[in-house]
Amino acid sequence: MNVRLKKLDLLILRSFMGPFVVTFFIVLFTLAMQFYWLYMDELIGKGFGVLMTMQLMLYMSTTLFPIALPLGILLASIMTFGSLGENFELVAIKSAGISLYRFMRPLIIFIGIISVLAFFFNNYVIPVTNLKSYSLLYDMRNQKPAMNIREGFFNKDIDGFAIRVGKKEKDGQTIHDIVIYDHTSGRGSDKLVLARNGRMYPSKDKRYLIFELIDGCRYEEDNTKNNHAQTRMEFGKWYKVFDLSKFAFSRTKEELFKGNNEMMNVSQLNDNIDSMNKKLDLSAKDLDRYLDPYFSLYQKRKEDSLTFRRVSKGEGKISSYKRSFFDLVPDSSRRRVIQTTESNVRSMQRLVTIVSSDVKLRKESINQFEIAWHKKYTLSFACMLLFLIGAPLGAIIRKGGLGMPVIIAIAFFIIYFIISSTGEKLAQQSAVAPWYGMWLATGVLLPIAFVIMAAARNDSGLFNKEWYQRGWLKFKTFLGGLTGRKKNKTAA
Template structure:
């Protein structure tokens, strides 16, 4: 590696690192803002907040990395052009392609690292992050309940006015809504002056002891006209104990998590296996539906509660092309009723099966999108470099002014098209491959055009091509002014 290559690489790496750290910090703040409701009011210590952010960080990389490469490329090559360093290189016989040579190798290595990171680190971190979000309010008993708001704890929604004690286990002004599994709309409400949370590290049962309160329970009358009176039963208590099962929520430090995998938690091999299983399952459902529809059509055609009608349908010789005219009016009515019921049932079955198959198709598409995304992030780094480097050499402007405008504009276009394509693909409007690579297909010709124009010193826009036709037209209209 020559001195010039070291200088260019060093300049780019320093700029890239600075931009990456700044953007990463900004996106981390955005993550904190998005999940502020899960962090605020939970009495979380500093270690737990850091752990939360550590699990959230890897998911930010696919956004930050391409944007950092784009901005660093524009800034670095813009500085070289603005300070006439490119002019000095060209006077020494060094072309733009030669200056980009070692940076291209660096970007290729960076892209390979991004692919490995997306295939291994991000799925693991996503698995931890989703589980940690579920468990964060349950790691300590007091964390499960926040002051001044209802907290979802097991089968109860609990609100307290104030928590006290060393671990916040003593509660004051307690209101509890018990979740109902019934469809009658009945509600159970418990109010108590104070209470205490009691737990054991070896037990998954959280014990809530309530003191001096009332228990309200709605009563649903059997007669509908009496329900408008909204009757309820009220009972008082000196001491009331509630046991809350936290066995599924209190295993944060255990490696055996209970939440099922999602597409974002799987690497490529796992995604391929899952997609194959999902597609086979969908094909079996389609075959089963077709077979059931055929059997139902064949059997329902002769089903009737009237045995005599069935025998008549089977034994009647067709004398008239109008089939119904071969039967008496009573039999005609029954046949039409059977046909109508068959059509209604078939339409209902088709609609429900169609919705089920559409849901399964969306799940399959989401897994394909997760698979293609691992390759898209790697290619995005290469694409952004071949957009940013030529663009910086063309605009001849470094620093944090114009380069940021171009970088943000290009990345917004890329991110919008990428998001739009994936949304359409998930809804089965496009193939997952085309949806994920749509932004790349759109910006790749732009990258090739910019690289061509920069390496040939053509500039961003050749104004002569735009203005020459107007000049010729002006000369024809006003020939006297040209003499």
């Protein structure tokens, strides 16, 4: 009996591994292509090579693991159990006295291991790949387009110049009918270069573009003294060098992106949350310290001072005045006292606003760090949650392949994604606590998973057409019985 159970464990693991690997990489490839199409317009035409594009796609594919893994598990579990149900293997196993839960046990253990590994991957690998991918994407998006001089069009990519080439030979270097307007002086296009023929080629280090012009003229206007003098110079061969340094791809230091919560692991997030909470506690003390000088009556005084003696006797208390405070101020000083009071009130208002804004920003930062902290766990737990939904669903559907299982899997994943995204948005807007928003999808779908598991255990026909047909026939019979009794009563 034990040997048979071990064979069943191997059977279910082998049946699951094939669809899991295939669906996971298909989902990962689809998500990566979606990312590429999203940024394609900003990346094409900037001269990036295949290696750099592949490097970006590799980094971004790694960051998409937390999304592709749960969906791959959901698809594979529905396909696996649906195929076993379609081939009546589940029926044979149940008839041998083996429960569905016992049959699922090896996969539950396997998915549990995958979930733990997914957490460590999400905690230690994803922050590094996020740092590298987003810094590389930032540099690539801000890169200027590659220099592209087309026939018959003025090119203004190089600051201060407008270049037109009448015709280019097939070698890409030989050019004819060249026009170069130079307005680097800031006084308009006061310099013009015309040439019949020439060559255009980059320097060896690719930092400069060299125009080797043949048989042409240079025109220069001098408008400094309003005399509109023009100088014309003919040349047999002349070189014009353009600096292409701004077209070179440069990398931003990755350290500038490390402050983002997506580039941190759980330990770093905890440190930042603790640090922010301590600074938040200090904000209230800072407010007291800022406002204390404006409440001179309540400041600590020396015991031998006149103010201390008056306050200690109750003479300085506001409540002891029976008239308006300004009635006690001499007419000669009243205007100055009012101006000073208004100035102090405005200063206190500014200080309160500054501290309030600082507190708000720190609370938002704490909120973002806590959201990222919970996300480390929710994405890993989603693997187990979607498996507990997918496996019994497959047993109920009893259909393998890429038809009904894919539709059901995508529907449930969309539900999970919508609830999860809604909870995260609510948490980001501080409408709910971070833990509530991030675990909302789990709290909604986990009871559904238990209901589906119970239905699969009882061989529910929830997705069986015949089950609905039988239910409809029973309902029609029930309605017919009610109608018959009413007619008998009427006839009586």
